Amino acid sequence: MKKISILLLSGLITISFIQASDGEKKQSSQQSQINTDKNVDWLMPVGFKKLNGSIPESFKNIQSDLDYHEIPNRSPVFNVERNIRDCEGSWPYCQLSYMNESDSYYYLSSGAEGDTFAVVFQPECPCVVQEVYVQWFTAGEVIAFGADYGNASEISPNGDCYDIPNGSTNLSPIGELRTNPTLNTIDGYNADWSTAGLLDIGGTFHVSSNPSQFVIALVKGGDTPQPLSNNNDITGREETYTWFGGPWNDEDDGTWGNYSPVIDLMMMVAVQYPQNGFLWANSYSLSNTYATTDTRTIEVDLWDDADCNGNGIGIGDGDVIILHIEVNGVEYANLDFDLAYAIDIDEYNNGLYGWDVAYIAEAGDVISYWVSAIDDNGLMSEYSSRSFEIIAPVNPDADLLIIDDSGNSYQIGYNLAAEQYGIPYEIWNVNSNNGIDWSVINQGWSNILVYGWGNSTLPVIGNEEDAGYSDFITNGGNLMLVDQDWFFGHNLDGYPNSILTVGPGDPAYDWFGIHGVLDNPYDADNYDEGCIGDTSFISLLYGLPDLNLYHSIYGSANWAGFIETGFAEPVYQGQSTGEFGGVRVDNGTNKTALFTLMADAAVDSTDDGDIFYVPEFFQFVNFFLDWFEVDGPPLISNISGPSGSIFSSEPQEITAEVSESNGDVFTVNLEYSTNDGETWTSISMSGESGIFSAFIPYLPGGTNVDYRVSATDEDGTTTTDGGSYFVYAPSNDILWVFNNEMNGVGFPDAYYFYEGNETGEFLYSTDIWHGGVSQELLSYYDIVMEITTTATWADLIDHYDVIHDWLNTGGKRYFLAGDEVLGIMTGWNDGLTVDGSLFNAMGIAEIYHDINEGSTTSVLNAIEGDILSGDMYEAVPDGSSIMYDPDYEIGFDNLLDGILPTDDATVFLTDQISEFAVGIYKEWDNPSRSVFCAFDPLSLNSAPEYYWFGASYVGPTIMSAGWFTCPFVLSGDVTDDGNVDVLDVVAIIGHILGNSQLTGCALLAADLNQDEIIDVMDIVELIWRFFPLIPRDNEIANIASLNVINNQVTFQSDGIVDAFQITISHEPESTIELTEKSLAADYVTDGSLTTMIIVAPETNELFSASGDFEFVDILAASSENYVDVSMAIPESFALKSAYPNPFNPITTIAYDVPVPSDVKVIIYDLLGRQLTELVNNYVEGGSYIVNWDASEFSSGVYLVRMTADDFISTQKVMLVK
Secondary structure, eight states: OOEEEEEOTTSSOEEEEEOOOTTOOSOGGGOSOOOOOOOOOOOOOOOEEEEOSSTTSOEEEEOOSSOEEEOTTOOOOOOOOOSEEEOOSSOSSEEEESSOTTOOOEEEOOOOTTOEEEEEEOOSSSEEEEEEEEOBSSOEEEEEEEEEEOGGGGTOTTOOOTTSOTTOBOOOSEEEEOSOOEEEEEOSOBOSSSGGGEEOOSSOEEEOSSSOOEEEEEEESSSOOOBEEOOHHHHTOOOOOEEEEOOTTSSSOOOEEESOTTOOBOEEEEEEOSTTSOOEEEEOOOOOBSOSEEEEEEEEEEEOSBOTTSOBOOSOTTOEEEEEEEETTEEEEEEEGGGOEEEEEOTTSOEEEEEEEEEEOOTTOEEEEEEEEEOTTOOEEEOOOEEEEBOOOSSTTOSEEEEESSOOTTOOHHHHHHHHTTOOOEEEETTTTTSOOHHHHTSSOSEEEEEOSSOOSSOSSTTSOOSSHHHHHHTTOEEEEEOTTTTGGGTOOOTTTOEEEOOTTSHHHHTTOEEEEEOSOBOTTSGGGOBOOOSEEEEOSTTOOOEEOOHHHHTOOOOOOEEEESSSEEEEEETTTOOEEEEEEEOSSOEEEEESSOGGGOEEEOTTOOEEEOHHHHHHHHHHHHHTTOOOSOEEEEEEOOOEEEOOSSOEEEEEEEEOTTOOOOEEEEEEESSTTSSOEEEEOEEETTEEEEEEOOOOTTOEEEEEEEEEETTEEEEEEEEEEEEOOOOSSEEEEEOSSSSSTTSOGGGGGEETTTTOEEOOOEEEEESOOOHHHHTTOSEEEEEOOOSSOOSOOOOHHHHHHHHHTSSOEEEEEOSSHHHHHHTTOOEEOOTTSHHHHTTEEEEEOOTTTTOSOEEEEEOTTOTTTHHHHHHSOTTOEEEEOHHHHTSOOOOOOEEEEOTTOEEEEEETTTOOEEEEEEEOSSSOEEEEESSOGGGEEEESSOOOGGGSTTSHHHHHHHHHHOOGGGTTOTTOSSOOSHHHHHHHHHHHHTSSOOOHHHHHHHOTTOSSOOSHHHHHHHHHHHOTTSOOOSOBOSEEEEEEETTEEEEEESSBOOEEEEEEEEOTTOOEEEOSSSSEEEEEEETTEEEEEEESOSSSEEEEESSOEEEEEEEEEOSSSEEEEEEOOOSSOEEOOOBSSSBSSEEEEEEEESSOEEEEEEEEOTTOOEEEEEEEEEEOSEEEEEEEEOTTSOSEEEEEEEEETTEEEEEEEEEOO
16 A cells, blocks of 8 residues: 655644555455444434524534535525536636536535545546635635545446445545645635635646546545535436545545435536647656666657547647656756657557666666656646666575565565565565566566565566566576456456456466466355355365465455466365365476465464464465475474473473475574573484474473574574473462463453452462363362363363362362353253262252353342351442343353252352352362352452452452361461460460461451451450350440559449550560459560550459550450540549558659649658658649658658649658668
8 A cells, every 4th residue: 555644734633645455446245344443433424404593603403314414594596507517718727516616505514533525527538637626614624635536446437426325335536646635724614616715735637548537535634624515406416426435544444435425525626628738748657676777668648739539730840848857856868759759649649658768877866757848839838757766675695586566564474474484585565666677577586476466567468568577487487476366456357257268378377377267256146245265275285284264354355266277286275165276387497376365364363353374374385485495594394392381390392393495404403591582502403304303301390481493504594483381380379270261361360369349469379270280280289279261162171080089089179160161061961960070079960051141140149147158248239239240340251050059068159030059169078178150250240339249358269268278167266276265365465466476377267357457356356256254244345444553554444344455655674564363464565665465354453564654555345346445534633642651661652633733742851841852743634653762761750742733732651660
């Protein structure tokens, strides 16, 4: 395809103008598939609007099947004479239009950037397009240009699209661009042929007799501008020449058809015919070339002073005609008309002339040429320049030339094949080089491979021009052509069902040995169904692979033809029709091969939609290049070795087939890497009969291994990737098996262990294995969890006898899930399971397949209180239900199976409609455990309020793993000794205080209230659940207060407090003493912080400290809630009795302060003299203590006096030594 990218100066849009490929050339009704998978907002018929007010204000909607709008306040004068060819009057140009100037009736409201209108015109004879006028309804920006009429001519030779609905064909009305697409700004409403409607289409252009039609195209820059049109219903026309398509900035060609059969665009084109006008000339393009010295003929059409019937003087002696030649923009020569010669002219000397131009140039030089003329009337004219370039081959020593002749941009397989097999090659693109010449074909290669879709340069019959292929073949060159439309490309297909016969003198016969071809065969009774040619071809030669073509994946269409062999040897036969699709000839001097099929449509695609060529295609290309004996390094194929994960301590064998067509000596090496290709280790491969092998030594578990094979001879080295594998090494307690063709059904594998609703964490670390398991692998595990969810059922491995034997060894845990595993393993037969089978042993008595087929969802019921689904039952949002919804969660169909369980199995999920079980579990006698889910676990959610059970704590995956790993029936048995007692209380206390660390099942057992936090509430839960003999005389506490007297802490509460968790700060040398009257108590000190836990205190005493301290954190709990704790505040000032009294030498003095105050505590003797000041501070309300050390004083009676605000209190203390 030719593609011109134009950036509009306004920055509005970037549009890529694509010329429709010659390969996309069939009627839409004849195509096997029309590609409509484009991200394009097409303007489809959705109704039109009719204006009732002044332009362009409010309008009302009128239902219709088209988007065109009547112009408001119009008074048309209708003229039923259409297809105007008006050349009268003083205007120097003739008018081409399909309606009169005053015929505007509708405005067209297509509203997408890139929407394209293309109007086809048919002049009476060759002319020059001078000006274009369009009538508009609204302002905006539009790109305009001129072009040849495109390949839509195949379904509408005259350009009429009246019966071609919008979006119905890929054939484009726009052919080769004749002017540069140019941005125009439309000022606003204009309903006549005035200069306000004059468009700049990028210049004038000539229209010759072939093609005789041309197109004026408009590409909209947005919702506006909106062009005006006529109304065919009023004028009685049943034709329209206005095509609609786009947008052009899509990567692929747009689909085309009429905008509506009711309208034609209000467009007028001014053209100038040669009669009594200037001399008209059109030069033809020459292809790029390798020839640095050559004589090439420049052909030019000349026409002058004749009417459209050819009558007139024509080219004469009075005309001055010059052919200008430039090299790299510098004038090279100006050749007079005397040097030209007639090639094909009429009686008036109008027609085709040629100049033979000799040149000497270098690679990279560009030679340009154009014609200027002064005719016998004195009218001057100069015409557009053409050019060709001298090109140097990139790989001049290559033995293979690949020619892309009219192929599509995605046809790159032949280049890739040559690269894969290490064959040096040169590539020539006929379209981008404007053809091909003798110098390219005969540069020195021994082999040419031509591919395309309707190639034009390789002749079919004897009277066609030959660019140089005959000399190439005569000199012993080998030629291969792969093109399903070779005959069509030369207008020789004669479809629907005409056989083209060829014979001696025709290249198709002389070179390829065929007698005829039925090109594009059709079912005569069902013509619209398209080509009935084969897409599956059976090889008739040993070593040549069968080919299966997938045009729908490749984006192509099937136009494969039937070959009638002459002296050629058939090599491919259609599987359906038995007709031949490929032949070859070996005449002893050279070899040729012809294929009337698109071999490179042998493709497939990944799950992500990426298209790739299948190995058979590369083998096909390689087979014939090998048959041609293309000079290159050895060819490597069919590398075989391990892939995926392997579990083996043995060396791994790698084999490969290696061939060398030229008989050269070669060596073969196996190379492997363990560091992603940074370095490679090479091992020599040995073999015979073309099959070589070597071994990669055993590598330690956890190693990723890449391997490849290289082969070397005197022509070079070929290296072909072989594959990769992972050396598996068990590293976790759980083995997760994905026994299907996918890795986690579109999610990463670990999503089956993902908690996606709250924490966003992966809850288990597991080993992952893809495919079937062995007894050796299972010997490393006690827990195996398997997912069989599948889209294709292609790769499920029956390893269930191995699993069964493993479970029978006892103490194993097995989880199996997937809505088609039962069907695959039983052939989708409903009924009883086989006694002694794994499924029967897991608790499945009967199977009923796809119980809700046809419905995207199923409503499921969890079982209240069940060990696997009880939590799910509680977690369902109010008013919602559990849904099996694979379409939403993983994009799969609902193929839920129903189960009747055995007597020893337990149901945990059922289908609401059928009441069948869909999830069961079983405790085996040995004692193994198993869980079966007849669904994909990730696909569980709730509705109408959404909750993703598939990735949550309460989903069957996580709950089953919990059942497998922890004895949850003994929740609270932290020590795992089978009992719940004070040792478990102590273990939890140790975990909270940091003296020890609980992990795994012990941690789960300690979280008795399941709030994911281990604290005193879990201890309280344990006490109430397992210590019923603890007295419960009082109510459960809600509030409590702490009292501190003499550094001794007590509490008061309105009920039972079961546990305290207290943190205090103190001097590092302080000591802590906990009450001895409790179920359990412990503390841990870290520097100046001590955290203590006291469980079920029997009195109100908690602890005492040897020095002053402050509370940092206080947590208290009863059986149902946390208890609100506060410090006790005295109601009045008080100086309390010292203790001890009498004392020696220290006594403790306590005092109460109800409100913040300045407090003093002073010691006096009996004479009133102050001896020492114990307190002189501003303190908050509370109870305080202070010690008096009287070591320096003698025995006697002393006075302790406290003052605070207006409060004064004194007491006597006695020191006795």
